[in-house]
Amino acid sequence: MKTILLLAFCALAASAYALEESExxxxxxxxxxxxxxxxxxxxxxxxxxxxxxNQEMLESRALSTSPVKFYLFTQSNPKKGQKITATSKSIASSNFNPAHPTRFVIHGWTQNYKAGMNKDICAAWLSQGDYNVIIVDWARARSVDYASSVVAVPKVGKKVASMVNFLVSNSGMSLNDLYVIGHSLGAHVAGYTGKNTNGQVHTIIGLDPALPLFNYNKPNKRLSSTDAWYVESIQTNGGGLGFLKPIGKGAFYPNGGKSQPGCPLDVTGACSHARSCTYYAEAVSQDNFGTMKCGDYEAAVAKECGSTYSSVRMGADTNAYMVEGDFYVPVNSKAPFGNIN
Incomplete structure (x- = not known):
């Protein structure tokens, strides 16, 4: 099935040259x-x-073509995750503590739960106190075919939402301090999670939400600013692998949002795309990314937002209560990437 899907998409791409390259x-x-x-x-x-x-309709009829697993990390087990399932026995025998805030972290294309971004973000949150950090592992992301991973995003989001709903209904987890954090395709999985929970997720963090095959004008089919009480986007390869137009209620543009310093010869954009995760982990642990408020996203991209720092810091835990709009973020070319002590 995957081979047929891949061949069909390749044939489609090969025939799609109605537009000249200049257009x-x-x-x-x-x-x-x-x-x-x-x-x-x-x-x-x-x-x-x-x-x-057409593929989404086929996917919705499939019984289980998007396996999703969940691994819990806490201060009691910061290095080795506990695999959990949506059963009372599994949660009761784990280190999950409903009195602690919960963070779901969702990787992107070609990755799994052992990806560096997951380790970095997990460690950053656990350095700040007691949290339930749940790393989502979705197998379809490891398809060599990007398009088939895109097709799986809505169903994966619904499965993550099912786990959220279970933890709320059966284990006492609160939506009021729940964060869902996703990178690239995982950002859109986070969006579909928010669209399908029984109640509103507090915060979604979109780390350079993937652009290819997602339409800005169709927010119901991508991460949208209405998918949680507060949605923040950190946009680092805008117009390439990630969106350039603002996705979040608070949209942050490190170095203008298109490319990142310290990423020379970044032809594919992969380095700049990944920086969103690196910046966010550092922001959680150090709270050191100062910002300038911009009139619109075009000003942020053009780095024309003045030189006066705002009171807002990218990735700050308090942003949900005070942030709306577009922000330019100066960054360094190497760690520490933030510019504020």
Whole structure:
């Protein structure tokens, strides 16, 4: 099935050259879709969306083609996760403590729960106190075919939401201090999680939400600012692998949001794309990313937001209560990346 799906998409991409290269705008009238070898294939938006709609219908009829696993980390087990399931026995025998805030962390394409971003973000939160950090491992992300991973996103989000709903209903977890944090495709999984919980998630953090095959004008099919009480986006490879237009209620643009210092010859954008995770882990542990408030996202991209620091820091735990709008974030080329002590 995966082979057929991949071949169908490749055929679609190969036939989609109605637009001349000079007319193509990534994310506006089509997408440059990443391939396993690091190259990109262009596909026009109308053709891609028709294909995606058809695949989504097939996916929704499938019984279980998107396996999802959950690993719990706490201060009692900061290095080795406990695999948990949505059963009372599993949660009761784990280190899950409903009195502590919970953080779900969701990886992106080609990754798994052992990815460096998960370790860094988990360690950052546990350095701040008692938390339940639940790392989501979704197997479909490891498909060599990006498009098939995109197709799986809604169903994976619903499965994460089911775990959230179980923990709220059966284990006493509160939505009022729940964060769902996702990188790239995982950011959109976080969005679908928020769309499907029984009640409103407090905060979603989108770490450079993936752009290819996601339409800014269709917020019901991507991470949206309404998917939680507060949604923050940290956008580091905008217009490439990630969105350039603001996704969150609070949208942050490190170095203008397109590329990142210390990422030379970043032809595919992978280095800049990954920096969103590195910055966020540092922000949680050090709270050191000062920002300038911008009139709009274009000003943030152009780095034309003045030189006066605002009171807002990127990734701060208090942002949910005070932040709205677009922010430019100066960053360093190496750690520590934040510019405020």
């Amino acid at each position: 193509r705008v990534n994310g506006e009238n089509g997408w440059y879709v990443p391939q396993q070898d690091g190259s990109f294939e262009w596909i026009d938006m109308d053709e891609a969306e028709e294909w995606l709609d």
